[in-house]
Amino acid sequence: MSVLQKLSQHIRQKGWRATLNKIWKHYVFSHEELLWMERDLVTPVPPYKLRPYPPLQVVRITPENAVAFTRYFGDRVETMAELAREGYTGHMHLDDKGDAVAFIWGAARNYHDKHYYGCWFPVKEGEFFEFGGELTRAYWGTALSMDVQTQLWKAMLDQGCHTVVDVCESHNVPALKLHIRTGYKEQGRIMNVYELFGRWRFYRETHYSGSRLDALRKPAREPATAAVS
Template sequence: MSALQKLKERIKEKGLRHTFSTLWKRFVYFHWELLWMERDLVSPIPPHTLRPYTPLRLETITAQNAGAFAKHFGDRVGTMAELADEGHTGHMYLDDEGNTVAFIWGSNGDYYDRHYYGCRFPVNEGEFFEFGGEQIRAYWGSTLSVDFQLDLWKAMQAKGCNKVVDVCETHNIPALKLHIRMGYKEQGRVMHVYGLFGRWRFFRETRYSGSRLDALRKPSQPTVAAPAA
């Protein structure tokens, strides 16, 4: 299929306005806002109504076992191996056939994200930076999104960490709601990422007061204890 045919198909599927917006952000200009979030590793997890899932096998990601990503995350195999070689802590969850269906990473030092955002995220002593959490569609809405964070928190506690920090894109509403569900708090900082002509990236940080997530919050409910560390 030619590039023109692909463009016509995309316009037919997504609409002209959506297609133009996507192309503009990819080839001309985009601006992402990343909210800094934080959480201690021992406070109770708020209650939730996520569905259970069939048990999975947890393994630490290494350069040697990164091939398990091939089926569902084929474009990530090399990246996963690189992150493991750089010394970051990665967990992957395998199904009965040995295929990775979910993964998450943590870095207990400053993290330079050269694979996606292209900027450095500083980490203070006692903190770790959580990134890359993802699961295949079959597990969306399941407690796996909670469990893979708790498992990583325990692993990073064993390395001497007492706080998790990360960033979340303001346009990623499901991810923001997940942070609220897990009891994260806003730091009042925003990392701005600008892209120009698909080639250059620029960055700056700003601060804000109050909350930018209140509109997404549900009425408060009693909390339940987190699993013992």
């Protein structure tokens, strides 16, 4: 499909306003807000209602076994091997065919995200930075979204960490809701990522008070009261 055909299709599906906004962000200027979140590693995850999934094997990612990403994450094989060579802790979840269907990473030191945002994420002593978590579509909405995290937490707890920190895009509502369900708390910090003309990137940390997530929380049910005649 040519560029003009893709543009025409996007206009039909999204309209002119959304199309021009996308072009502006891609070719002129974009601003991404990454909200810092944190959680201790020992408090149990709150109860949740997620679908069960077939048994999977949890394996630590190494440069040698990164080939398991070929089927579902073929464009990530070398990246996975590179992260393993750099000493980060990565887990992949393998199906009965030996293919990776989910993965997640943890860094117990300052992490330079050269593969995506391009900035440094500082990590304090006792913390680890969680990044790169992803599941194949077949496992969306299953308990694997929780298990992939909690099993990494156990591994990092064994390494002497007591807190997990990560960042979440402010517009990614499903991911923000997952953080709420998992018991994360906001740090009140934002990593701002600016991109100019699709080429230059700039970074700035800002702070906020209150909560950016309250609007996404489910309202508590009020107790039923008897009618008064």
